[in-house]
Ligand SMILES: NC(=O)c1ccc[n+]([C@@H]2O[C@H](COP(=O)([O-])OP(=O)(O)OC[C@H]3O[C@@H](n4cnc5c(N)ncnc54)[C@H](O)[C@@H]3O)[C@@H](O)[C@H]2O)c1
């Protein structure tokens with residue numbers, strides 16, 4: 408019998424491509440739907456890709472009805488919180504209208520299982536650490552607000568026509584496939600760990616710390632870094648959970664440990680074995696001081712564990728992937744598409 412198909416929107420991107428690998432290992436056939444605006448075709452290795460915009464409802468409906476998936480994993484989104492403060496409409500379009508378009512396409516083909524990516528940014532400037540799912544939802548950026556609206560759209564689809572869902576509020580996805588088949592590959596890159604590795608491996612340029620006057624132990628922002636392969640595993644667990652008829656869920660995915668920007672810099676320097684030139688810069692718009700997950704709910708409901716998410720392993724796996732790029736062994740070809748609306 409052929410492997411059951413799972414539609415993976417955003418499957419050419421960082422987290423989505425790792426989820427495709429985990430799906431294939433678990434006996435599913437991932438069909439990627441992605442416009443390649445921030446992902447690469449080379450990251451799509453475990454099934455076909457359908458290139459298209461998540462907001463193009465007609466194309467999406469045609470792809471869903473042709474491939475007949477048993478479920479969808481939804482990663483496609485714009486992801487840069489700081490950019491969202493400058494171009495909010497783009498975020499509401501891709502993240503909210505795009506999700507509504509997916510919900511409609513799934514409904515018209517009778518697909519009733521969805522696992523989707525929310526974010527820790529829905530909590531805004533959190534009052535506590537660690538943050539449980541019961542923490543008030545006060546997103547501080549259009550990105551965070553768009554993801555909260557997306558959660559609401561999914562809940563409404565569940566209430567109105569029985570969609571079953573699992574939404575994950577990821578904290579900071581990082582690391583890379585431990586087998587070295589995939590890596591984080593954004594252009595431009597905004598995330599802290601890949602930026603540090605690029606600077607260290609290029610051996611030129613410097614890194615900026617965005618803000619040293621936060622109310623945190625060393626004045627820099629604290630984040631919870633969670634290994635991308637642990638996030639991928641959570642998606643397979645969620646899929647099995649829902650396909651077995653179990654309850655809907657919105658859960659944090661994080662390691663439960665927080666590291667400051669300075670601590671991450673020191674850990675990357677330790678791994679690469681050389682100092683990285685650092686400049687202290689102004690705060691970046693929309694950055695909360697501290698985001699650390701309470702991951703108990705995902706552990707309890709899905710038997711999930713963040714087993715690869717020590718900072719050391721995250722950096723070691725990411726560094727190995729970057730070294731492969733640096734030596735030119737596996738440089739992926741990048742297709743650019745216009746992403747301005
Ligand atoms: N990376 C993180 O730390 C993090 C943290 C919390 C939540 N998330 C969420 O996880 C999901 C995946 O994030 P990621 O880091 O893999 O990002 P990514 O940018 O690497 O992947 C997103 C993918 O979606 C595609 N895409 C974007 N707009 C599209 C559109 N209009 N139509 C079709 N495809 C489109 C991109 O080409 C890309 O391949 C996102 O929903 C993001 O909001 C990520």
Ligand SMILES: O=c1ccn([C@@H]2O[C@H](COP(=O)(O)OP(=O)(O)O[C@H]3O[C@H](CO)[C@@H](O)[C@H](O)[C@H]3O)[C@@H](O)[C@H]2O)c(=O)[nH]1
Pocket residue numbers: 486487488526527528577578579580597598599600602614615616617618628629630668691694698
């Ligand atoms: O060159 C840099 C890049 C980042 N930072 C800081 O490092 C921390 C982490 O930043 P980054 O890696 O860009 O991640 P976040 O801004 O925390 O956002 C990520 O994690 C969020 C969840 O916590 C998700 O919602 C977002 O989609 C995802 O991009 C922040 O304090 C940044 O200010 C720097 O100081 N210098």
